[in-house]
Amino acid sequence: IKGLEIPPSTADPVFKPSKEDLREFFSSTESSYRVPIGKLADSDIDFYLDLDSLARGHAFVAGMTRSGKSVSGDSITVIYDVKERKVLVEPIGEFVDRILGKGVESGTKELGRRYYALCLERKDFRPTWSRITAVHKHLPSKCMYEIRTDKGKRLLVTGDHSLLVFDGLKLREAKPRSLVKKGPFWLVSPVETPPPMKRRDGVSPELVAAVVADGSVVGEEVVIHAPDKKLLKIVQGQGIKAKLFRDYLLLRDQQLREIAEQGLAFLMTLPVDEERRAIKEFLRRTSYQSYDGSRVMFSHPLQTTKVACSLSLLGLEPEIVGPSWILFDEKRVQQALRKTASDGGPVFHHLPELGEVVKRERIKRGMWRHDFAVRVGISADTLKKIEDGEFVGVKEMTRVLEFLGGHQALKLLTKPFLSFERIVEVRKLGPWEEPVYDLSVEKWENFVANGFFVHNSTFVLNLIENSQRIKPRPRFLVLDKRGEYSVLAKKGAAIFDYRTFLPKQGALTPKDISRRLGIDRGSLRSLVELAAEEVLGEGEISPEALLKKAKELAIAMDVRERKKLISQLQIKLKRSGRFLRPRGMGQDIIEAVKKFPIVVLDFSIDADYDDQFLAVRDMIRKILRYAISRREKGDFALIVVLEEAQYLIPERNAPLVGNPFDSGVYSTLIEAISQSGGYNVGFIVVTQRPAYVSKAVISQCNTVACFRLKNLNDQEAIAAYTEGGGEIKNYLSSLGNHEAMIWGMASEIPFPVTVRMKPKIFPAKASAPPSVAWKKMAEIV
Incomplete structure (x- = not known):
C-alpha cells in the first residue's frame, strides 16, 4: 500500500469501478475450500479465504477481532466481584470506565479472574456466572437501535449486536434489524440469580432493607429517612452508633455504608431466609397495594431500570415498567416471598402469541387445521384454541411443539428461573456520538443488559463455523484460552478439558x-x-x-x-x-483430530500454566511428527488455532504468564510453525496485542487479517514483520467495527484490501494438498 503523493486534479474525471472491474483483481483458484468471511468494503462482492493456503502456510489475526457488538453505556448489567464478594448491578459504562480509567475514549483491557458476568448457559438454559475476560469501549460505526418490550423495558444496542431471542420454537441470535420482520419474538431474561458466595454479616435483614430503601450516604455516615420505633430498636440491639433526629436517623457504621452504596444488589448475597425477610421489608417501605390487587412501586426515573432488574434477579418479576414506576402482580409477589423460583415446582410459561407461531408453522407446511390436529394427536377445537392464544394444557402444548420440532422450546418454557418479554417495537435511531460498551465473557459469550441476555462473537469462530459447510469438512484444533469456542458444539465440535491430552507422566523431562x-x-x-x-x-x-x-x-x-x-x-x-503424580488422562490427540472435524481444548478451567504448557508442547510435537510421517500418503491436514498467542509464544521483553521459555512450549511452537506448513499443518495465530507476540512467528505468517489497532507498538509490529509494508499502519487505527485489512497467500487479491466481515450471530513437502487430505480423512472415519 502506498498513499497518493499528491491529490488528483479536481478537473480529472473520477470513475467508480463496477463489480466486473473489481473482479479483474481476483486471482483464479481451483480450490474447493474457499470460505466466505465478508465483503469487500463499499461493495457487494463476496470475499473468501482459502483454507488450502492456510493449511500450507499460517495466518496472523490481530487487533479487535470481535464484531464490535455493543450496548449503550446506561444498559444495566450484572457482575459478581470475587475480590469484594459482592454483586454489582450497575450501568455497563460505569463498570468499564472504572476499569479503563476516566477520560479513556476507547480501548480494550484484559481482565484476570476477579469479575464474573451473569449469563445464560446454552446447554441447560440456566442463568450462571462466567468470567469476564476483557472489557471494550469504542464509538459505534453505525446507527443504534432501540428495542422495547410488552412490559415497558427498553434496550439500546448497535445495529450489529445480536440478542438472544426466542422465536417460539428455539432460542437464536438475531440482529435488531431482523426483528422488524415477521415475529413474534421474545427477549429472555433471568428471574433469579444463581447464588454467588453467600454471606452472613450479622446485620438484621430488616435493617438492611431500611438502608437500601430509605438510606443515603453522607460522608462517613448513613442517613435513614422516616425511621420508626421498630427500626430504632433493631439498631440499638445491634450496638450500632446512632443519633435520632426529628425526621431521620443518623448511623455511623462502615458496613451499613457499603450496603447503602451497593443497594438492592446486596440482598442477592444474603442467605435465602434473610433475603426473603429483607425483600418483604423493602416492599413495605417502597410500595403499596392498589385497589385492583396489584402492587405499585415508585422510583426515580434514572433508577427505574436498575431497580426493576434488581428485583427480577431477586425473584420479583415486574408486570409493567414505566418511566418512574413499576407494577407487580400481588399474587406473584406473595408467591415469591414464600419460595424461590427454582423451588416452585414444574411450570410452563404461557405465551399467548405462541399461537401465532403454531398457526404460521402449520400454514408453512400446507396443512389444514383438521389434518394437523390428527397428526399431532389433539382435537381440531383444541388446536384452534391454541392458535387463538389460549392455554389448553401442558400435555397438548407439548405435543404441538414436539411435532413442530420445538424441543428447545419445551426446555425453555419449563424453566422457572427464566422470563420472556415480547418485542413490540424496534426503532432505528439517528447518529450516536456516545461511546458504546461490550464484555468478553468466557464460554457462553453473552451477558445481561437491562435484564436481557445479549450475545457476542469472534472472527475465528465465524471462520470455523462457515468452513463446516464444505464437504468433506476441514479439520481444526482450537487451543481455547478463554473457553469461548464451546458454542461450536452445535456444529459437531468435540469439547475437551485440555487435561484429557496431558500426558500421565511420559512427557516430563x-x-x-x-x-x-x-x-x-x-x-x-x-x-x-x-x-x-x-x-x-x-x-x-x-x-x-x-x-x-x-x-x-x-x-x-x-x-x-x-x-x-x-x-x-x-x-x-x-x-x-x-x-x-499422574494428573492427565494421556489420550491421543491424533486420534481425536482424525475422528472429529473440530476439536476444542478448553484451557480456561484452571491457571496451572506448567500443565497447560506441557500439554501443548506434547500435542504439537505429536502432530508435527505424525504429519511428517504421512507426507507420502497425503492423508493428514490440520489447522491449529492459537488463541491469546502472547501467552504461548511471547516476545522476549513482553509480560510473561508462567514460563513458556523454560517449559519448552515456546521453542516447540517456533519449530512447528517454521516447518509444519510444508506438511499440511497450518497455524492461525490470534492476539489483540501483536507487539507481545514473537516476531519470529509473525514473520512466518503469510496471511494476515488485521482489525483495528490503536496502540502504536502494535501497529509497528504489523508494519515491520509482515508483508503489508510500512504504509499499512496508517490505516489500522481507523478501521471500523467488523472491518479488517487482509493480505497474503490465502487472499484472492494480491494486495491488501479492506474487508467488511460477515459476523454470524452466536470465533509442499506433502504429496497431497490439504483439501485432498481432508477428503481422505473423511473416508477413513
Whole structure:
C-alpha cells in the first residue's frame, strides 16, 4: 500500500469501478475450500479465504477481532466481584470506565479472574456466572437501535449486536434489524440469580432493607429517612452508633455504608431466609397495594431500570415498567416471598402469541387445521384454541411443539428461573456520538443488559463455523484460552478439558522436573536431573521413587553434603512435588483430530500454566511428527488455532504468564510453525496485542487479517514483520467495527484490501494438498 503523493486534479474525471472491474483483481483458484468471511468494503462482492493456503502456510489475526457488538453505556448489567464478594448491578459504562480509567475514549483491557458476568448457559438454559475476560469501549460505526418490550423495558444496542431471542420454537441470535420482520419474538431474561458466595454479616435483614430503601450516604455516615420505633430498636440491639433526629436517623457504621452504596444488589448475597425477610421489608417501605390487587412501586426515573432488574434477579418479576414506576402482580409477589423460583415446582410459561407461531408453522407446511390436529394427536377445537392464544394444557402444548420440532422450546418454557418479554417495537435511531460498551465473557459469550441476555462473537469462530459447510469438512484444533469456542458444539465440535491430552507422566523431562521443583542451579540440580533420568528410564516417576533414587546416587557418587542436599530435596518434593503424580488422562490427540472435524481444548478451567504448557508442547510435537510421517500418503491436514498467542509464544521483553521459555512450549511452537506448513499443518495465530507476540512467528505468517489497532507498538509490529509494508499502519487505527485489512497467500487479491466481515450471530513437502487430505480423512472415519 502506498498513499497518493499528491491529490488528483479536481478537473480529472473520477470513475467508480463496477463489480466486473473489481473482479479483474481476483486471482483464479481451483480450490474447493474457499470460505466466505465478508465483503469487500463499499461493495457487494463476496470475499473468501482459502483454507488450502492456510493449511500450507499460517495466518496472523490481530487487533479487535470481535464484531464490535455493543450496548449503550446506561444498559444495566450484572457482575459478581470475587475480590469484594459482592454483586454489582450497575450501568455497563460505569463498570468499564472504572476499569479503563476516566477520560479513556476507547480501548480494550484484559481482565484476570476477579469479575464474573451473569449469563445464560446454552446447554441447560440456566442463568450462571462466567468470567469476564476483557472489557471494550469504542464509538459505534453505525446507527443504534432501540428495542422495547410488552412490559415497558427498553434496550439500546448497535445495529450489529445480536440478542438472544426466542422465536417460539428455539432460542437464536438475531440482529435488531431482523426483528422488524415477521415475529413474534421474545427477549429472555433471568428471574433469579444463581447464588454467588453467600454471606452472613450479622446485620438484621430488616435493617438492611431500611438502608437500601430509605438510606443515603453522607460522608462517613448513613442517613435513614422516616425511621420508626421498630427500626430504632433493631439498631440499638445491634450496638450500632446512632443519633435520632426529628425526621431521620443518623448511623455511623462502615458496613451499613457499603450496603447503602451497593443497594438492592446486596440482598442477592444474603442467605435465602434473610433475603426473603429483607425483600418483604423493602416492599413495605417502597410500595403499596392498589385497589385492583396489584402492587405499585415508585422510583426515580434514572433508577427505574436498575431497580426493576434488581428485583427480577431477586425473584420479583415486574408486570409493567414505566418511566418512574413499576407494577407487580400481588399474587406473584406473595408467591415469591414464600419460595424461590427454582423451588416452585414444574411450570410452563404461557405465551399467548405462541399461537401465532403454531398457526404460521402449520400454514408453512400446507396443512389444514383438521389434518394437523390428527397428526399431532389433539382435537381440531383444541388446536384452534391454541392458535387463538389460549392455554389448553401442558400435555397438548407439548405435543404441538414436539411435532413442530420445538424441543428447545419445551426446555425453555419449563424453566422457572427464566422470563420472556415480547418485542413490540424496534426503532432505528439517528447518529450516536456516545461511546458504546461490550464484555468478553468466557464460554457462553453473552451477558445481561437491562435484564436481557445479549450475545457476542469472534472472527475465528465465524471462520470455523462457515468452513463446516464444505464437504468433506476441514479439520481444526482450537487451543481455547478463554473457553469461548464451546458454542461450536452445535456444529459437531468435540469439547475437551485440555487435561484429557496431558500426558500421565511420559512427557516430563529431567529438566522439567528440576525446574518445576524450583531447583535451578548447583549440585542439587545435577543430582535431581540424573536421578530423574534413571527413574524415567525404568518406568513411572513419583516423589518417592525420585527421592529414593537420589539417595542411592548420592551415596554411590559420594556427593559432598549429601545429607543436606537430600533434606532440601525432601522439602521441595513436599511443597511442589504434586506434579510427579499422574494428573492427565494421556489420550491421543491424533486420534481425536482424525475422528472429529473440530476439536476444542478448553484451557480456561484452571491457571496451572506448567500443565497447560506441557500439554501443548506434547500435542504439537505429536502432530508435527505424525504429519511428517504421512507426507507420502497425503492423508493428514490440520489447522491449529492459537488463541491469546502472547501467552504461548511471547516476545522476549513482553509480560510473561508462567514460563513458556523454560517449559519448552515456546521453542516447540517456533519449530512447528517454521516447518509444519510444508506438511499440511497450518497455524492461525490470534492476539489483540501483536507487539507481545514473537516476531519470529509473525514473520512466518503469510496471511494476515488485521482489525483495528490503536496502540502504536502494535501497529509497528504489523508494519515491520509482515508483508503489508510500512504504509499499512496508517490505516489500522481507523478501521471500523467488523472491518479488517487482509493480505497474503490465502487472499484472492494480491494486495491488501479492506474487508467488511460477515459476523454470524452466536470465533509442499506433502504429496497431497490439504483439501485432498481432508477428503481422505473423511473416508477413513
